[in-house]
Amino acid sequence: MSDLNPSQPAPRLMSAGVVDEWSRLLPGPERGAFVGACTEAGADGGRLRSILGRYFSTWKTSLMADDLSRLHMLAAYVQILDYVKVIWLEDDSDEFEETSPSKSSAIWPRRHEDGQVVAEALGVELLKSMLAARQLRPDRLEIRDKRTARAPSDPETAVILARDILDGADLAVTNFVLRKESPMTTIIAAELSAEHQGQGTGFSILRKADLCLSQNLNSYCANQILLHAPALKELSLSFWQPRHMPHTPPFILDNTSLPALEKLELSMAMLSAPSIMAILSKSEQSLTGISFRLTTLGNNSTWAELLSRIGNEFPHLTWFKLTHLSEGPVGRSRITFSDLDKDLVVSEPYRTGLKLQQKGSACTKRIPGVEYGGPDANHVLRIVAGCAVAASVH
Secondary structure: OOOOOOOOOOOOOOOHHHHHHHHOOOOHHHHHHHHHHHHHHOOOHHHHHHHHHHHHOEEEEOOOHHHHHHHHHHOOOHHHHOOOOEEEEOOOHHHHOOOOOOOOOOOOOEOOOOOOEOHHHOOHHHHHHHHHOOOOOOOEEEEEEEOOOOOOOOHHHHHHHHHHHHHHHOOEEEEEEEEEEEOOEEEEEEEEOHHHOOOOOEOOOOOEEEEEEOOOOOOHHHHHHHHHOOOOOEEEEEEOOOOOOOOOOHHHHOOOOOOOOOEEEEEEEEEEHHHHHHHOOOOOOOOOEEEEEEEEEEOOOOHHHHHHHHHHHOOOOOEEEEEOOEEOHHHOEEEEEOOOOOOOOOOOOOOOOEEEEEEOOOOOOEEEEEEEEOOOHHHHHHHHHHHEEEEEOO
């Protein structure tokens, strides 16, 4: 059998039998087109490698039924394994919003009490064993958790399946995303380093994380990222159902190994100033960018005080962005940055790099958004803090 490893020279003509064998690794609708493309390519090794990359670089599977059978078959084809760069897990849920699924549909079974996928009913162990043995060395693992309008997808429930795979497959994660694509779909994506796979690396080389948590920082995912990712530089946190958290979790307050962040973005959040400063407690000399969007401060915290403190304590800041902020119980007071558009308040050279978002007419003008990029970010942020005014929402 010809070996079509992407790094090897062009192969000789593949036999029709080999092409037919490999076509069985694909879903039924794709098999005919694959055979036709390989037959047309003939002995052109470059074209054959391109065809194999096109059909096998993304391995989409439900880990059930026919998909699981194909994964068993894939384990025996070393020639094809090297082409698999993305493993994409999802079931057939979204195809059946209006009708009941057929018996042949691959629908993940879930626990009634919390909607968690029953991993034991899927081929998770086979996938983990192939990853742990480095038969599969993907660059990316992606999971799409799809629910219904009556039972929306909860990010922290959805991430449990990813946790089960990551914890047992000895993967090395460089970038991690947990986000809501829609109310019914959660995306979990892990960018992986094949070079470090199988070395017990885990999250230790993670550089960037984008997390959408369910309610607050009391989360497995936040715990893992903040405690076990010492190389983390860029963190984006948002909350699907934000609720005010009166106390900062002990795993943040009592932890001495929080990452030294270069960039922090918070959105759709209801937190206190102590919680935010705790996350930044090791970032005084590393932080260069910070963003707050649709964020409410509670526990008697004020944006004027928090922004002034950030401007004073993080000397290497070069960028900040503030959009639709509020404070007080349930965000009853919205923040506007009064007078920032006046030259007497922000003079040159500080006006260069400053962008204002203005709303309303001349009589009712508000400035709910401010962005600045430049070497004087600390000074400009202190000016912005002095202009932060809380206006009650009626």
